[in-house]
Amino acid sequence: MKILVPFKRVPDPATTIRILPDGSGIATDNVKWVINPFDEIAIEEALRIKERLKTGEVVLMTIGQSNWQEQLRTGLAMGADRAKLIVTDKPLDTLTIARVIAKVVAEEQPRLVILGKQAIDDDSNQVGQMLAEILGWPQATFASKLEIEGDRCTVVREVDGGLETVAFPLPAVVTTDLRLNEPRYASLPGIMKARKKELKEIPIESLGLDLTPKLRVKELKAPPKRQAGRKVGSVQELVKLLHEEAKLI
Amino acid sequence: MSEAVDQDILQTLRRFVEHDVIPVASDFEHRDEYPQALVDTMKQLGLFGATIPTEYGGLGLSFSTYARIIEELSRGWMSLSGVINSHLIMAFIIANAGTPEQKRRLLPGMATGEKRGGLALTEPHAGSDVQSIRTVAKRDGDNYILSGSKMFITNARHGTMLAVAAKTDPNAKPAYAGISMFAVEKNEHGPTVSRNLKKLGYKGIDTCEVVLDNLAVPAANLIGGQPGAGFKQVMSALEVGRINVAARAVGVAQAAFESAIRYSQQRVAFGKPICQHQAVQLMLADMGTRVEAARLLVQNAASRKDAGQRCDLEAGMAKLFASEACAKISLDAMRILGGYGYTQEFPVERFYRDAPLMMIGEGTNEIQSLVIARNLLERYRIN
Ligand SMILES: Cc1cc2nc3c(=O)[nH]c(=O)nc-3n(C[C@H](O)[C@H](O)[C@H](O)COP(=O)(O)OP(=O)(O)OC[C@H]3O[C@@H](n4cnc5c(N)ncnc54)[C@H](O)[C@@H]3O)c2cc1C
Ligand SMILES: Cc1cc2nc3c(=O)[nH]c(=O)nc-3n(C[C@H](O)[C@H](O)[C@H](O)COP(=O)(O)OP(=O)(O)OC[C@H]3O[C@@H](n4cnc5c(N)ncnc54)[C@H](O)[C@@H]3O)c2cc1C
Numbered sequence: 001m002k003i004l005v006p007f008k009r010v011p012d013p014a015t016t017i018r019i020l021p022d023g024s025g026i027a028t029d030n031v032k033w034v035i036n037p038f039d040e041i042a043i044e045e046a047l048r049i050k051e052r053l054k055t056g057e058v059v060l061m062t063i064g065q066s067n068w069q070e071q072l073r074t075g076l077a078m079g080a081d082r083a084k085l086i087v088t089d090k091p092l093d094t095l096t097i098a099r100v101i102a103k104v105v106a107e108e109q110p111r112l113v114i115l116g117k118q119a120i121d122d123d124s125n126q127v128g129q130m131l132a133e134i135l136g137w138p139q140a141t142f143a144s145k146l147e148i149e150g151d152r153c154t155v156v157r158e159v160d161g162g163l164e165t166v167a168f169p170l171p172a173v174v175t176t177d178l179r180l181n182e183p184r185y186a187s188l189p190g191i192m193k194a195r196k197k198e199l200k201e202i203p204i205e206s207l208g209l210d211l212t213p214k215l216r217v218k219e220l221k222a223p224p225k226r227q228a229g230r231k232v233g234s235v236q237e238l239v240k241l242l243h244e245e246a247k248l249i
Numbered sequence: 250m251s252e253a254v255d256q257d258i259l260q261t262l263r264r265f266v267e268h269d270v271i272p273v274a275s276d277f278e279h280r281d282e283y284p285q286a287l288v289d290t291m292k293q294l295g296l297f298g299a300t301i302p303t304e305y306g307g308l309g310l311s312f313s314t315y316a317r318i319i320e321e322l323s324r325g326w327m328s329l330s331g332v333i334n335s336h337l338i339m340a341f342i343i344a345n346a347g348t349p350e351q352k353r354r355l356l357p358g359m360a361t362g363e364k365r366g367g368l369a370l371t372e373p374h375a376g377s378d379v380q381s382i383r384t385v386a387k388r389d390g391d392n393y394i395l396s397g398s399k400m401f402i403t404n405a406r407h408g409t410m411l412a413v414a415a416k417t418d419p420n421a422k423p424a425y426a427g428i429s430m431f432a433v434e435k436n437e438h439g440p441t442v443s444r445n446l447k448k449l450g451y452k453g454i455d456t457c458e459v460v461l462d463n464l465a466v467p468a469a470n471l472i473g474g475q476p477g478a479g480f481k482q483v484m485s486a487l488e489v490g491r492i493n494v495a496a497r498a499v500g501v502a503q504a505a506f507e508s509a510i511r512y513s514q515q516r517v518a519f520g521k522p523i524c525q526h527q528a529v530q531l532m533l534a535d536m537g538t539r540v541e542a543a544r545l546l547v548q549n550a551a552s553r554k555d556a557g558q559r560c561d562l563e564a565g566m567a568k569l570f571a572s573e574a575c576a577k578i579s580l581d582a583m584r585i586l587g588g589y590g591y592t593q594e595f596p597v598e599r600f601y602r603d604a605p606l607m608m609i610g611e612g613t614n615e616i617q618s619l620v621i622a623r624n625l626l627e628r629y630r631i632n
Binding site: 195 | 257258260264265293296310
């Protein structure tokens, strides 16, 4: 079974993010870039499906600049078979991203597309859903368990207040939640093999899509500084403050 | 090997160290518990085959890359670098001096970590003076019968085999010409691991006393097939060990330095972060400079080894300087952390206890100095 895993490159969650003075974006010097953690879970799941079925192909893709190759190589080192880099240096909105992925799906004809439920940089949580809609495929978002039997897929979803189990025919789109699996490290032999795997660069213009964004980031702002805590003298005072100041009760 | 691949390898190691090692290292160390899960991950990562040639299933990494791997592992926990050190020394001996049949039979299993090796040179009464070992190997038909005892043997309990130094000719003159190396695979007859030693640091990993009680070892396991070649085989392999130990020292020193420079920016005394007191700055500057110098000496030795040259002098200098730097830096880090540095609230006490091993293991620093001086006198001889 062929599985397509699209991913996004994001700043390492351990990096301290600084916003540019004009609010147009984040300062990218000294930022370490990694595969979006939810997408990394998607890669791991695709590899596990392939290992379970003992057959198939895991194809990675991302949409970005030429140096995003580095993260594609990391995914190849984890065990994916080949990779596609749709090259652009323009910022794209989520709908455009979903359309680009749909183009790759049309060419690759995978049975399953797995991707993160959201990217940890701007937390949109939209691409998977939009992609399924464009393709007219079933979708299962926030997967915490995934099973495939023949041409059917069963997914346990994390929803408010519990778990929901859905079953649907393939092809389909699945987005991953945090608890689906624990991604493996790229092994040293994997890293060395990754250099020999196919990594194709495709200029985005060749896809013939309208890339004009419908969505524009107006401004980024750091969250307000947390104020220092305060000690109160008595329960009475606490209740009074919760009522009058915090307006919580 | 390309720099890009090296970077990928180090990035994977860094993740492993940050995510899996650092959070648990001190706990395991204080309990002196073998970190089985970490060792299993090291096996999955492929580290047991790091420097084993690719034709035998290893990664064939350069010693320069290897040194950076060891530094990174040791930055997390020095004991982990010991798990692969004597294993890879044994593999180096087999790869360089073994017969083609021995290489084919032993190296592929070592590369995956299924077979795990160690090195048994030291004896209760003979460490620096390897030539005076008393373990003997007597030919008996298709076997050699080994008897003697070995001391301080790392990986003896968790390994599956050992490269054992023994005298096939106890009366040889000079004595070293009577020493041979054997690849001894463990079986129900031995070697017997009689006890684990309790250590100041370098805990979690097994360092043991080993007894060879008339143990029959197939003659096919005499490394290289010819008796009397053991001493030379070991000396060349110990350069690998010295690079490992020097790189460990850099890793521990780096960890101590990082703890100190972070803490110094958080701790306030007399109205300002202590990093703004000149006395602390002088220490930080000295520590940072020594770590960097040590790292460069290690890289220098490793790249000579990569070029196929002997690196007695360079590896000796790297090991001597890096281990002394590490001991000083870990003590300075303790000074900077003040009272907390002396407690188990911070890992600095562990770095401080781990550091002295690097001054003793793989040839004491006094012996290193003798080797360095001999090489220098040779190089600068005036008549
Ligand atoms: C934790 C640990 C792990 C080890 N793992 C292994 C292992 O896996 N395999 C293995 O074979 N060995 C191992 N060793 C042994 C280690 O290599 C020896 O301890 C080391 O070589 C020193 O030998 P020694 O302890 O017998 O000291 P000695 O040789 O007795 O030295 C004692 C002191 O005398 C000094 N000295 C000796 N000869 C001279 C000289 N000619 N000139 C000046 N000074 C001299 C030394 O520098 C030292 O200060 C390990 C040791 C430790 C502590
Ligand atoms: C085992 C143990 C037992 C102890 N028992 C007791 C006890 O019974 N009672 C008690 O009261 N205390 C006790 N202490 C605390 C001990 O006295 C303090 O740890 C010690 O005074 C150092 O203070 P600190 O740890 O806060 O270090 P800090 O004062 O935070 O110093 C950190 C670093 O900054 C440097 N530094 C600080 N100020 C300056 C400056 N102006 N210029 C240059 N450098 C500076 C220091 O030299 C040090 O290197 C104990 C500590 C230990 C470890």
